[in-house]
Amino acid sequence: MKHLSRLNKYFLKYKWWIIPGSIFVVISNIFGVVPAQVIGYAVDLITENIQVYSLFNGFNRQQIIYDIFSQTLLFFGLLIIGLYLLRGLFLFFMRQTIILMSRHIEFDMKNDIYQHYQKLSLGFYRRNNTGDLMNRATEDVNRVRMYVGPAIMYTINTFVLSVLIIWSMFDVNSKLAIYCLLPLPFLVIIIYYVNTLIFKKSGKIQERLSQLSSFVQERFSGIRIIKSYVREDYTRNMFEIQSNEYKKDSMSLVKVSALFYPTMLLLIGLSTILTIYIGGVQVMNGSITPGNIAEFIIYINQLTFPVTMLGWVTSLIQRAAASQKRINEFLDIPSDIQSTNKEEHVLKGNLSFNDVSFNYADTGIQALKNVSFEINSGEFVAIIGKTGSGKSTLANLIMRMYDVENGLIAIDGQDLKSLNLKNYRGQIGFVPQEVFLFSDSIKNNIAFGLDTVTDDEVYDAAKNASVYNNIIDFEEKFETMLGERGITLSGGQKQRVSIARALIKSPKILIFDDCLSAVDTKTEEEILQNLGKIMKGKTSILIAHRISTIKNADKILVLDDGRIIEQGTHNELLSLNGSYTELYNNQLLEEESRTS
Structure with a gap:
């Protein structure tokens, strides 16, 4: 239950749903137990009136006794119907409070989880796949809802009904009540053992379901590649293997449940047999009446529901605990990016990197090594380099998708970490390398x-x-x-x-992360010409592979293996006759070979 303790804040929020709901449970169960006593009186009445009716055989008063007997039975019948109608009414009220509350909690949980997901950095999403994230926010939340709604409702219902029934049993006859309840300790032991199995198997099933969801989501996203390489059969076989693993674990849980419920019914049946035998002996001894036996049989049958629900409810609680544990694992992960400053700052666009180094935690790759440069407000700066040189990492750090480990990134002379993150990103236009449209x-x-x-x-x-x-x-x-x-x-x-x-x-700052690679040269020139007008007086950073794209930049940074090896204007870099010149000459040769 320690994993489910996180839900207490929701119970506190909706306490005015739980309290009346619990009251409705108590009232409905009172109207559920009283009919058994009425039936007991009715059985005794039938027994006594049959004897009286027989004594007046052949007398005129026999018809009067018959009429009184019929009217009394009709009264008891209508009384029982009335009691059950009242019970049904309060059961409706019970569901309208507790079950509706569970839907509100489900809504709040999904929003809280999604909001927490939004706060987590890109590093979190690099480490976790989409299918698992979705499964925890949907399937796991749904299992938890079954705990906060039906499980709690039936737990209260089971407890109240059991107390009322057991109290009524001992009120009638203590000895008979003890014999009737004799099988219950064995049931408690079975429930404890089965619940341990259910908890373990439920957690494993949810993990399998997450893996299956991730597999399907990834394959659907990459359907073009699958068809291009004619791997439909291979993918189908892989899906079948994953599905079989999920089915195997699910069937294992079903087998446990299949053994559990018949065992409970067997023990309830044993209680009924003991009731009839011990009760019959006591009727012959004159300790109780036949009506009491009928009353006890009804109690035993009514006790079947809470005992059966006890197994079902404990199963729901164990599954919910396993799911809540999975949800908590992500909710307990703090965001790598923290922003506590609420003050809004209008960007001028001055940017500086001071001896910045950065490692990707999940791979251990050092993407940047002691990088230092400055960009003044209104400058057009280009970044170029080979694949894997750290260009996109620079863009992500400027956007503060990650925090630097060593060094300092300053915006308008302030540490980037000290700025209001939402306000800062709201003033940046970012065009990523991998385009995503909704x-x-x-x-x-x-x-x-x-x-x-x-x-x-x-x-x-x-x-x-x-x-x-x-x-x-x-x-x-x-x-x-x-x-x-x-x-x-x-x-x-x-x-x-x-x-x-x-x-x-x-935006005050515009970052292009190699986003012009998919357009032709003519369109590229048109876009750059338009940008020249729009970004006049604003800071723009362009990451590119083609030198033709960046040759008009105010400053060009040449990256190689996470370091800035050259920087300057296009002509200044060509005069150095270094890596930039080599890259320029190679691209000229490529263009000449294409035109020829």
Whole structure:
């Protein structure tokens, strides 16, 4: 239960749902136990009146006795129906409070988990796959909801009903009650043993389900590759293997449950047999009446429900505990990126790296080594280098997707870590290397970074990104719905929509992380020309592979193996006759070979 203690804050929040719900449980069970006593009286009445009716055989008064007997039975019948109707009414109230409360808690939990996920850094998402994240926020939360709703409701119901029934049994006859309840200790032992198994197996099943969800999500995302390499059969076989593992663990849990419930019913049946035998002996001795035996049999049958529910409820609690443990594992992970400053700061765009080094914790790769440079407000700075030289890492550090381990990144003379993170990122336009578009309209994808935006602003951003003419050629124009990850568009169109999304924010700092690689040279020149107008007086950082893209930059940084090996303007770097010159000459040769 220690894993489920995190839910106490929700119970406190919805205490005015739990308290009346618990009261309704008590009232409904009182109306559930009283009919057994009424039936006991009715059985005794029938027995006594049959004897009296027989004594008046042949007398005129026999019809009077029969009429009184019929009216009394009708009264008892209507009374029992009334009691059960009242019980049903309060059961309805019970479900309307406790079960509805569980849905509210489920809603709060999913929002809290999603909000916590949003706070976690990119490093967390590099270490965990999407399927597992989704499973913990959906399947695991659903299992926990079964605890905060049905499990709690039936736990209270089971406890109250059991207390009322056992108290009523001892009130009638202590000896008979003891014999009836004799099998219960064995049931407690069985429940304890089975619950231990259920807890272990439930945790394993949820892990299997996460693995299966991750497998399916990844394969659907990479369906184009699977079809291109004709690996459908291989993927299907892999899915079958994963499914069989999940089925094997699930069937193991089912077998435990299948053995558990018949055992409980057997013990309940044993109680019924003891009731009839011991009760019959006591009726012959005159200790109790036949009505008491009928009353006890009803109690035993009523006790079947709480005992059966005891097994089901404990199963729900164990499964919920296993799921909550998995949820807590992620909720207990603090964000690598902490921002406590609430003050908002208008960026000027001055940026400096002072002896910055950075290692990726999950791989141990040192991406940057003692990097130092300065960018003044309004400058156009380009970063170039071979694959794996650390260019994208620089962009992520400027965005503060990660925190540096050694050195200092300063924005307008202030430590980046001291700035209000939300306010800071809100003033940056970032175009990532790997374009991601949502399954939404083109218009909403472009306007994603703003809460309110006009159509004209969307059109202007699309024009500046040189994608406007492509969009208006579509039948639905800007209302065209994109497929998953923007699959409706070509690679170059996706890149330009992503650029438009960054431009519409009118950012103080604009970062392009090698995002012009998918567009042709003519379109690239058009975009850069438009950017020259838009970013005038604002800081822009362009990461690229092609020198033709960056030759007009105010400053060019050349990265190699996580270090800045050269920096300067295009002409200054060519005069050095170093790595930049070599890269420039290689690209010239490639262009000449393509044109020839």
